[in-house]
Amino acid sequence: MADDDDAAIQFERARRMRNxxxxxxxxxxxxxxxxxxxxxxxxxxxxxxx
Amino acid sequence: MATAATLSLAPRAASVADYLAxxxxxxxxxxxxxxxxxxxAAPGHSDPLTAFVALLCIAIGAGASGALxxxxxxxxxALMSRTAARPxxxxxxxxxxxxxxxxxxxxxxxxxxxxxxxxxxxxxLAFSIFFYVFVYTLWLKRLTPQNIVIGGLAGALPPAIGWAxxxxxxxxAPLILVLVIFLWTPPHxxxxxxxxxxxxxxxxxxxxxxxxxxxxxxxQILFYAVLLFPVGLLPALIGLGGALSAAVGLIFGAWLVxxxxxxxxxxxxxxxxxxxxxxxxxxxxxxxxxxxxxxxxLIGLHSVFGTWT
Numbered sequence: 283m284a285d286d287d288d289a290a291i292q293f294e295r296a297r298r299m300r301n302x303x304x305x306x307x308x309x310x311x312x313x314x315x316x317x318x319x320x321x322x323x324x325x326x327x328x329x330x331x332x
Numbered sequence: 333m334a335t336a337a338t339l340s341l342a343p344r345a346a347s348v349a350d351y352l353a354x355x356x357x358x359x360x361x362x363x364x365x366x367x368x369x370x371x372x373a374a375p376g377h378s379d380p381l382t383a384f385v386a387l388l389c390i391a392i393g394a395g396a397s398g399a400l401x402x403x404x405x406x407x408x409x410a411l412m413s414r415t416a417a418r419p420x421x422x423x424x425x426x427x428x429x430x431x432x433x434x435x436x437x438x439x440x441x442x443x444x445x446x447x448x449x450x451x452x453x454x455x456x457l458a459f460s461i462f463f464y465v466f467v468y469t470l471w472l473k474r475l476t477p478q479n480i481v482i483g484g485l486a487g488a489l490p491p492a493i494g495w496a497x498x499x500x501x502x503x504x505a506p507l508i509l510v511l512v513i514f515l516w517t518p519p520h521x522x523x524x525x526x527x528x529x530x531x532x533x534x535x536x537x538x539x540x541x542x543x544x545x546x547x548x549x550x551x552q553i554l555f556y557a558v559l560l561f562p563v564g565l566l567p568a569l570i571g572l573g574g575a576l577s578a579a580v581g582l583i584f585g586a587w588l589v590x591x592x593x594x595x596x597x598x599x600x601x602x603x604x605x606x607x608x609x610x611x612x613x614x615x616x617x618x619x620x621x622x623x624x625x626x627x628x629x630l631i632g633l634h635s636v637f638g639t640w641t
Contacts, residue, residue: 297345314385318385
């Protein structure tokens with residue numbers, strides 16, 4: 283019974299850590315896309331709206 | 333009674349560390365290093381942000397190849413002591429999850445490389461992933477003892493990808509770096525195959541020592557080590573590197589050839605100490621040669637023997 287509880291706790295912990303890692307990776311990707319887009323536009327963002 | 337070691341290897345929910353293990357971090361570090369050499373050696377100014385993204389894509393593409401290799405080779409890995417503790421044979425990550433993870437990373441790295449670096453670098457990265465997964469893993473590895481010779485092309489391409497990321501083109505110079513890694517691969521992996529030949533035989537993988545025997549493998553290792561020696565000097569001679577690269581190529585190249593002759597004379601077929609040493613020396617050789625190239629390019633000490641780039 284105690285073993286089952288330990289396994290369940292470990293499973294939940296592993297899943298939580300995986301979710302955090304996926305969130306960080308997606309956040310990193312969004313940041314990368316943003317930074318690269320800005321770098322490629324080289325400050326000409328305003329011209330897009332003129 | 334379960335020991336700490338057996339408990340740590342027992343099936344459990346996959347952790348982040350298991351997914352990182354799927355990326356083959358040690359192989360990835362070598363790929364990053366050789367890719368960086370291609371970026372640094374390329375002529376002209378490289379935008380640091382684009383260079384960083386290119387290196388990131390090369391690293392993730394290599395990691396994706398590793399994950400896909402582990403997914404498709406799970407049956408082999410389970411039979412070999414060297415690979416039995418990988419996440420898929422242990423039951424921590426399913427083959428399907430590994431395939432999804434690998435293909436997602438492969439697609440993502442190619443997309444980012446295409447959008448933010450250039451199509452040629454993305455195309456070369458796609459070719460290297462395709463070659464490693466389909467040509468090496470799914471076809472040659474189970475078919476021929478020349479598997480790692482031909483398949484080695486995939487692992488040799490990062491300098492060309494790095495170069496293409498900076499210049500948007502290719503020239504003979506980065507292909508010399510590719511040739512160095514291509515010729516380095518057989519002595520490196522056949523040294524491993526010598527002291528892991530029982531493992532490969534058990535898994536039915538037709539590595540050279542299993543198919544042609546150890547004496548033949550020892551001669552082939554020496555052949556490629558001798559061939560690599562002059563090719564390892566070419567980066568310095570064409571101006572990619574300088575005196576330091578030439579010295580490293582001479583000293584470490586001679587060490588590699590000397591160790592290959594020790595493998596040829598080896599009598600202890602049980603433990604293969606010379607092959608174990610050669611495996612280590614080969615890693616040192618590649619790291620030292622590419623480190624010398626990177627250092628010389630960064631501090632401007634290359635081209636002492638003229639330029640050809």
